[in-house]
Amino acid sequence: MTLKKNKDWSDDLAMLEALLPSSKQNLRRISAMMEGGECPKIAAFGKYNHGKSTLLNALVGKEVFKVADKRETTEVSEFNHDSVIWIDTPGLDADVQGVDDKRAMTAALESADILCLVHNVKAGELDRSEMQLYRKLMKQDRNYSGKMMLVLSQIDQVTPENLEDVENEIRRQLPDLQIFSVSSLRYTRGIQEGKDGFIKASGMKEFLEFLEELKNNIGDTRRREGLRLVRKARVELKEMINHRNADLESAVVNLEKHEKDFWSDFDVARKKIMKRTEDLGLV
Ligand SMILES: Nc1nc2c(ncn2[C@@H]2O[C@H](COP(=O)(O)OP(=O)(O)OP(=O)(O)O)[C@@H](O)[C@H]2O)c(=O)[nH]1
Ligand SMILES: [Mg+2]
Numbered sequence: 001m002t003l004k005k006n007k008d009w010s011d012d013l014a015m016l017e018a019l020l021p022s023s024k025q026n027l028r029r030i031s032a033m034m035e036g037g038e039c040p041k042i043a044a045f046g047k048y049n050h051g052k053s054t055l056l057n058a059l060v061g062k063e064v065f066k067v068a069d070k071r072e073t074t075e076v077s078e079f080n081h082d083s084v085i086w087i088d089t090p091g092l093d094a095d096v097q098g099v100d101d102k103r104a105m106t107a108a109l110e111s112a113d114i115l116c117l118v119h120n121v122k123a124g125e126l127d128r129s130e131m132q133l134y135r136k137l138m139k140q141d142r143n144y145s146g147k148m149m150l151v152l153s154q155i156d157q158v159t160p161e162n163l164e165d166v167e168n169e170i171r172r173q174l175p176d177l178q179i180f181s182v183s184s185l186r187y188t189r190g191i192q193e194g195k196d197g198f199i200k201a202s203g204m205k206e207f208l209e210f211l212e213e214l215k216n217n218i219g220d221t222r223r224r225e226g227l228r229l230v231r232k233a234r235v236e237l238k239e240m241i242n243h244r245n246a247d248l249e250s251a252v253v254n255l256e257k258h259e260k261d262f263w264s265d266f267d268v269a270r271k272k273i274m275k276r277t278e279d280l281g282l283v
Helices: 009-019 021-035 052-060 099-111 128-140 160-173 184-193 196-201 204-216 218-279
Strands: 041-046 077-081 084-088 114-120 148-153 179-181
Touching (some): 009 218, 021 128, 052 184, 052 204, 114 128, 114 204, 184 196, 184 204, 204 218
Parallel strands (some): 041 084
Antiparallel strands (some): 077 084
16 A cells, blocks of 8 residues: 555544545545555445355355354454455344444445445345445445445355346346355355365355455555545545635625625714704704
8 A cells, every 4th residue: 555644644534534524434444444454355245144144154264254044243243364354244224223234334335445245146136225225335436346246145045047037137236246146055065075066056266266356456456446535535625625615705795795784884874973963053
């Protein structure tokens, strides 16, 4: 990274956040990139019970993240393996207050260099809440396809025709996003039992190759992302200054008008007093 943190950075960050509240998450992402070490951070993000933790366990090659057939992950957790920090996030749409969603969103927007949007193929097309959250993520950086992909999980649970239908549907919903269709279960079984057929049918090889390429280029990816976010913050700062200037100009115009009105009222009052004084024969 070319960006460097100085000792006053926390103060600068607090000041910038106060000036640009709408850019808070982008500023924190810039900050996270400055603080982050060399290891790329890869996060799984998506609805609860769609297979995020299972996918990460398959990628890591051991049971690190808890898996269950119900809402399970409620906190963001990280695991350092093979020079990668793997991040598991709470499932979306699982708690009424939305606390989990906020935690997951913060990890996705601030911590992740690479973001795997996990969706269970059995659920069919993406639903409204997924689309809303994915669009929010994509808004942060217009080059989102450079760091994000959609992982269709649990493909062992559907027929190939079914899978193709869902892939087409999702391609229509998110045309710019690369899709990887995988079965974490098949992959893990293939590895554990030394069965190449399972590994091949898991779709994980293509996904792993793609992740490897992203990992190898992480320095450049971060640098480009950092530059885009800094540019965005600069534009927002400029817009904010322009708004303030416009407010200031209109305040000055108002003040001038008030001053003019004041002197004109004052003149009328002065004339009235003079007249009254004359009428009373006091001058
Ligand atoms: N058949 C099959 N089941 C899977 C696969 N991946 C995950 N599952 C099952 O799906 C269920 C949910 O998996 P998790 O990995 O806990 O899902 P999650 O998205 O992390 O869920 P939360 O932590 O609640 O957000 C578990 O019962 C898993 O065994 C897969 O590739 N194939
Ligand atoms: Mg989980």
